[in-house]
Amino acid sequence: MPCAWTRPCSSRSPKRQQRANNRACPTRPPGPGCAPGPGGCYLAVPGPSTRRCRVQSRLLTDHVMTRPQPIIPHHRHRALLLVMLLLATAPLSSGPADAAEVAVPVGVLAQAHLLIATNPLLQGYAIEVDAQDGQLRLSGVVSNAVERAHAEALAALVAGDTAILNDLNEEGEATAEGDGLYARVQDLDARARLAQRLRWQVGNAGLDVEIEIENGVARLHGQVGATGTRDRLVRLAETTEGIERVFDYLMIDPGRLAAERDAQAARAETRHDDTWIEARLRQLLRFDSTVNDRTIEIGVRDGRVSLRGTVTALVERQVVESITADVPGVREVDSLLTFEHPL
Template identity: 25%
Template structure:
């Protein structure tokens, strides 16, 4: 198992390796395998990219992203401009039912509301607007609508876990209660944990996933 100092070094190296991140403005601290990112990013996209880079490092148990988004003058846009761009981005994305989503913007912070039938539609809506110029952050408050029997959802998730080449499904337990999925067990890396979570979110009717899977780095 890596020490916190070794993890800090590896995360800093991964941030420096990631071309979409300026690591010079990011501080990394590690305690008990939990990584905290401090400093600032020039865009919301860079903040997200830094978090994903840290998660890729073997041995990282969790990431706390405290990066502040400081837009350069060239990246500043009015809330009206951001809202108009967001509406168009949602309309152009074939995975998103744009007519079911409401967009509001305040001081560069974009909020999505509404109801969709699938979790992938909620995720696609956020991805469509996350990298727009001027966006400082996104609050995705879209809800997932349909109700499916817990046994059916549980079975579909378990089958998806078995199909994944990245996972040993025998080490993961799935429980579904009223559209909420609870994952328990253990995996060998953060990437495996995220893969299990992704499989859970892909099931119809899932509106929340509680991931209690331990990473045994």
């Protein structure tokens, strides 16, 4: 029969429990089958059904008692085992990560896709942008090497340190409609240009106009007070960059004329600083498809605008001067524009 002598666990502190265990070391066999341990002590073992504390042996060497091993709480055992398990399962690698383990940022993929999808030279091609083995991958079809290189150059603008894998096939042909994203972006841009021209001109204050643009075709809805106002708005839309055709659905309501004039008078009294005036005027000239804004210099001082540069015809000069005079905050226009004579 195995030795079954046990000592119940105590609530004492570890050091006090250890000293009690040392004093309790039996010098006689506590039961049959027990053999003496080191120093003449019989070692006790846990019982079969209850949790017990193992009695530590006193090891006497030249009348000096050796210090027993500290008892580690069970929750520390679990933490130690967990750390050992993590260390055993962790990959052993001291060098840089492989390229396949490096993820391509989602923002880079989105920006690259947007640049390619909205580029006018790549419209109509089915070009996919995704990640493969840590690289930004371009797949699909284009019609020649120039377009293939152009797509890769666009992706490189946002790729940063990410390598580009160009798997584009050069034997494809563009479809007539493409994915439509570029056309929708162009329509949104054209609508914003026309809306700003309406907002930043004194003569357009108080107008109730709704703008719809699809595939470069603008539709104007709303009510205005006079026929002249309607004709001017149609002309404004026709000369806005990005609009190819205009459908006029504006209704004439003379009852609105007084309110429109009051709104225009209030807008004319609005004052803005010179920086605001110059910035808005530059954009208004850029949005007009009949004006070459690159050949015109603008100077603003205390609300007085000076125009210098060249125009190709009298009608262009008149358009520039009219737009300038209608910007809120402009008090005076000094036009020194000259005509260029093309060869």
